[in-house]
Amino acid sequence: MGFRAPVSEYLFLLDHVLGYDRVAAQPRFAEAGRDTAAAVLEEAGRLASEVLAPLQRPGDLTPARLQDGQVVTSPGFAGGYRAIAEGGWVGIAAGTEAGGMGLPVSLSMAVGEMMAGACLSLQLCPLLSQGQIEALEHHGSEALKALYLPRLVSGEWTGTMCLTEPQAGSDVGALTTRAEPAGDGSHRITGQKIYITWGDHDMAENICHLVLARLPDGGPGTKGISLFLVPKFLPDADGAPGAANAVTTVSLEHKLGLHGSPTAVLQFEAAQGWLVGAPHKGMAAMFTMMNNARLGVAMQGVGIAEAALQAAGAYAAERRQGETPEPGESAIQGHADLRRMLAEMQADTFAARAIALSCAVAIDMARATGDAAWAARAALLTPVAKSFGTETGMRVAETGVQVHGGMGVIEETGAAQFCRDVRVTAIYEGTNGIQAMDLAGRKLGDGGKAAFGLIDEIQDAAGSLRGRHPDLAGPVWDAAEGLREATERMLAAGLTDRFAVAAPYLRGFARVLGGWHHLQAGAAEEARLPLARFYIRRMLPEAGPLLAQAGLGAADLYAVRPPGRTV
Numbered sequence: 001m002g003f004r005a006p007v008s009e010y011l012f013l014l015d016h017v018l019g020y021d022r023v024a025a026q027p028r029f030a031e032a033g034r035d036t037a038a039a040v041l042e043e044a045g046r047l048a049s050e051v052l053a054p055l056q057r058p059g060d061l062t063p064a065r066l067q068d069g070q071v072v073t074s075p076g077f078a079g080g081y082r083a084i085a086e087g088g089w090v091g092i093a094a095g096t097e098a099g100g101m102g103l104p105v106s107l108s109m110a111v112g113e114m115m116a117g118a119c120l121s122l123q124l125c126p127l128l129s130q131g132q133i134e135a136l137e138h139h140g141s142e143a144l145k146a147l148y149l150p151r152l153v154s155g156e157w158t159g160t161m162c163l164t165e166p167q168a169g170s171d172v173g174a175l176t177t178r179a180e181p182a183g184d185g186s187h188r189i190t191g192q193k194i195y196i197t198w199g200d201h202d203m204a205e206n207i208c209h210l211v212l213a214r215l216p217d218g219g220p221g222t223k224g225i226s227l228f229l230v231p232k233f234l235p236d237a238d239g240a241p242g243a244a245n246a247v248t249t250v251s252l253e254h255k256l257g258l259h260g261s262p263t264a265v266l267q268f269e270a271a272q273g274w275l276v277g278a279p280h281k282g283m284a285a286m287f288t289m290m291n292n293a294r295l296g297v298a299m300q301g302v303g304i305a306e307a308a309l310q311a312a313g314a315y316a317a318e319r320r321q322g323e324t325p326e327p328g329e330s331a332i333q334g335h336a337d338l339r340r341m342l343a344e345m346q347a348d349t350f351a352a353r354a355i356a357l358s359c360a361v362a363i364d365m366a367r368a369t370g371d372a373a374w375a376a377r378a379a380l381l382t383p384v385a386k387s388f389g390t391e392t393g394m395r396v397a398e399t400g401v402q403v404h405g406g407m408g409v410i411e412e413t414g415a416a417q418f419c420r421d422v423r424v425t426a427i428y429e430g431t432n433g434i435q436a437m438d439l440a441g442r443k444l445g446d447g448g449k450a451a452f453g454l455i456d457e458i459q460d461a462a463g464s465l466r467g468r469h470p471d472l473a474g475p476v477w478d479a480a481e482g483l484r485e486a487t488e489r490m491l492a493a494g495l496t497d498r499f500a501v502a503a504p505y506l507r508g509f510a511r512v513l514g515g516w517h518h519l520q521a522g523a524a525e526e527a528r529l530p531l532a533r534f535y536i537r538r539m540l541p542e543a544g545p546l547l548a549q550a551g552l553g554a555a556d557l558y559a560v561r562p563p564g565r566t567v
Contacts, residue, residue, distance in 0.1 A: 003053040003307050005045030005114040011038060013354055014106070016524035017517055018361050023104050026368035032103050040103065044089065044111040051083045052118035059121040059260020060417050064201070066252050066262075071200040074260040080122050081203040084115070085155025090126045094133050098149035105367075106360040109299050113353070116303030120421050121260030123303075125158055125198045127296045131289035132159030132210055136229075139277035139285040144229060147239055148208060157206040157231075161289055162193040162266065170434060172212065172283070173221035177268065179213035179228055188270040189213050189230050192250070195428070199264030200232070200249040206241045207232040209266070210289065211273060212282050219280070227282035228273035246271040257420030290429060291382060295363075297429045298356040298385040301393030304422040305349040308393075308400035311415060313342060315404050341403055345396045347535040350521070351514030352392035356385040358517070376450040380443050383435035388510035390425040390432060397422050436502035439509070441495055448491050455484045458516045465523050472522060472529075472536050476515045479543050483512045489551030500554035508546030515540040 014020035014037060024033045059074040066072075084090060093108035094100025108130070115123040133152050136145055151157040168174035177191025189211055193199075200207065209230045218224030233241035250265040277285035316333035324334030332338050359381035366374035397418035401408030408415045426432045444451060462477035490498050490505060498505075515536050522532030 003049055003056070003118050003310060005048040005118070006306055007041045007045040007114075009350070009353065010041055010110045010357075012521070012525070013357055017354055017520045018106075018358050020106060020361065023106060023361060023364045023368065026365070028368040029104050029364065032107065036103075037107055040092075040107055041110060041114075043087070045114055047083060047087060047089070048114040048118035052080050052115055052122060055080050055119045055122055055260070056417070057414060059119060060257075060421075061259075063259035064252060064262035066200075066249060069249065071202060071249060071252065071262050071264070073201050073203055073262065074121070077122055077260060078203045080119065081125060081155070084122075084126055085204075089115075090129050090155040091133065091153035093130065094149070094153045095137060098133075098137075098145070099153045100133075104360075104364040105295075106357055106364050109295060109357065109360045112296055113299035113303040113306070113356075116300040117307040118303075119260070120300055120304060121258045123300070124258070124261045125201070125203070126155070127293065127300075128161060128198055129155070129157075129159040130296070131161060131293045132208060134292050135210060135227075135276065135285055135289040138288050139227070140229070141274075141276075144274060144276065147235060148229065151206070151239070152208065156204060157208055158198060158201070158204045159208045159210065160196055160199050161286070161293070162196055162199075162209050162211040162230075163286065164195045165192060166194055170431060173223075173225070175212060175214065175225065177211065177213040179215050179226060179273070180270075181215075182272070186272050186274050187213075187215075187228055189228055189268045189273045190270050191268055193266045193268070195253070196264045196266050197261060197428075199262065199266050201262055205233075206235075209247065209273075210276065210286065211268065212286060213273075215279055217279075222283045224280055225282040226279050227276040227285045229276050230268065230271050230273035234272060256423055257417065258424065293429045294382055294386045294435075295356060295359055297425050298352070298359075298389030301390035301422060301425050302349065302353045302356060304393040304418050304425075305345070305352065305396035308397040308415065308418040309342075309345045309349055311413070311418070312345065312400040312403040315407070315413070315415075316342060319405075321405075338403060341399050343531070343534050344539065345399050345403075347518070347531055347539060348392045348514070349396060350531065351510070351517060351535065352385075352389045354517035354521075355381065355510060355513050356389050358513075359385045373450075373453065376446065377454065380439070380450040380454065383430075383439040383443065384506055384510050384513065386429070387426075387432040387435040387506055388514075390422070391507075393422040393425060394419070433503060436506040437499050439506050440490060440498040440502035444487070444491060444498075448487050451487050452484065455480050455487070458512065461516065462519060465519060469519070469523060469529075472519050472532060475536050475540060476512075476519045479512045479515055479540055482544060482547050483509060486547035486550035493551060493553065497551075497553040500557045501549040501552055504546040504549045508543040508550075511540055511543035511546065515543075 055076045062074050064073050091100035096102040165175050179187040211228045211230050236242035246269045248267045253263040319332045321332050326334035362378035401415045404415045407413050458480040462473040465473040518532040518535045522529040
């Protein structure tokens with residue numbers, strides 16, 4: 001069985017759980033009603049299932065390679081990318097003035113998830129372009145936007161994000177790449193960047209690098225960093241790719257997974273680039289791109305979870321092994337432990353998808369209304385969605401291997417590839433540990449206003465459903481109260497004490513959100529009650545001990561000597 005894009009799941013969530021009608025009611029998205037959303041998802045789902053999914057294994061078996069200084073992509077990838085570009089999918093959420101569809105982020109993220117589930121290695125390329133488009137829309141000069149946006153939106157050119165250097169990983173402020181004014185309005189960029197996803201390839205006419213570098217008067221740390229647009233080929237007077245810029249692909253990384261996605265080491269030797277945004281404000285401009293990408297990465301995790309779930313479910317429905325307790329059932333899906341694993345995979349995939357899409361809806365509402373409360377909701381949910389979405393992808397993929405048994409470690413089944421491909425999602429675009437610290441620190445910096453507002457909403461919804469579903473609504477209300485108390489303890493603690501328990505706090509937060517969304521789903525459709533009941537009874541209780549760690553502080557953590565430490 002091949003990958004099937006989960007179009008019906010998205011339509012259900014939009015209709016019955018996440019209130020997409022509020023988005024469609026905004027004048028900004030007047031053309032994005034329910035019928036349009038359904039048509040967009042159906043067409044994107046067809047592309048994912050029929051065009052992209054067949055590229056999953058070829059990308060793994062025949063990785064991108066560097067040959068005579070040029071990257072050669074995996075078989076079929078160029079055709080797959082053309083289908084994405086020609087369908088207008090790169091610019092699905094981009095402004096119409098540059099040729100984009102101008103559709104809500106919630107639809108863009110749904111499309112991204114389906115493409116990621118089909119072939120994550122290829123989906124990474126348009127995701128990076130979409131982030132660059134948003135950064136230029138917000139921070140680019142009119143001249144840069146006029147030249148680059150139409151070509152990025154159309155997919156003729158692609159974009160990258162160049163932050164990391166050999167000595168500067170998560171500590172971006174330690175970068176040493178330099179930018180020297182050239183006297184003609186441009187700058188000369190010199191330095192090396194590593195881990196550059198789709199940093200070079202043969203699928204588009206030009207590749208546009210957003211590069212963090214320091215001007216001569218840029219101070220130390222992140223506050224002295226500026227952002228520059230550095231194309232692989234310098235546009236000529238007509239905007240066509242002209243002379244090669246001084247950007248060299250030094251090598252491609254040999255990675256655990258995502259073999260079809262070329263991850264480049266790039267050397268810039270006085271390469272010509274143009275300032276994006278104000279001098280020394282590069283991190284603010286880059287975060288526009290990174291926040292988009294973080295939610296996109298959450299959807300990548302969900303996409304892999306969906307693909308791994310489908311593969312495991314198909315295998316469990318066909319494989320015969322031993323006597324099952326279920327009458328008339330001879331496949332292994334009739335065994336209780338197999339049923340448990342498949343139910344956990346299904347329940348967490350739903351929860352992670354709902355959390356991420358709820359964040360996307362909040363982004364849409366913030367953009368359409370200018371309401372600060374919606375913006376705060378989106379900011380609060382971004383680290384939760386990124387961390388829980390990617391951890392769900394890893395956990396579901398690993399469980400999928402277990403469902404396959406011995407065949408799970410045989411590469412031909414594809415189960416192991418899901419594990420290898422998804423693992424890096426918990427690392428790039430801000431590690432999940434950084435996401436947890438962001439939630440516990442910056443996102444509680446409003447005194448918990450956004451968090452408490454969300455908790456109030458959960459408890460109001462659970463309270464209204466007590467009469468119909470007391471066995472489900474009661475535990476959700478109680479779990480939300482536990483989240484409230486944990487948040488109060490977090491707010492009373494210092495930053496180091498918060499950071500020491502940030503990861504379990506985030507996971508407990510996500511567990512509660514998952515319970516809320518499962519409750520909504522079960523209340524909306526009776527056929528979904530069994531899965532909601534399974535999650536709320538068996539998985540939501542995990543929130544209790546996770547949230548109980550809030551307030552424990554950091555003393556016991558720092559009392560443990562790290563391995564290898566000699567003093």
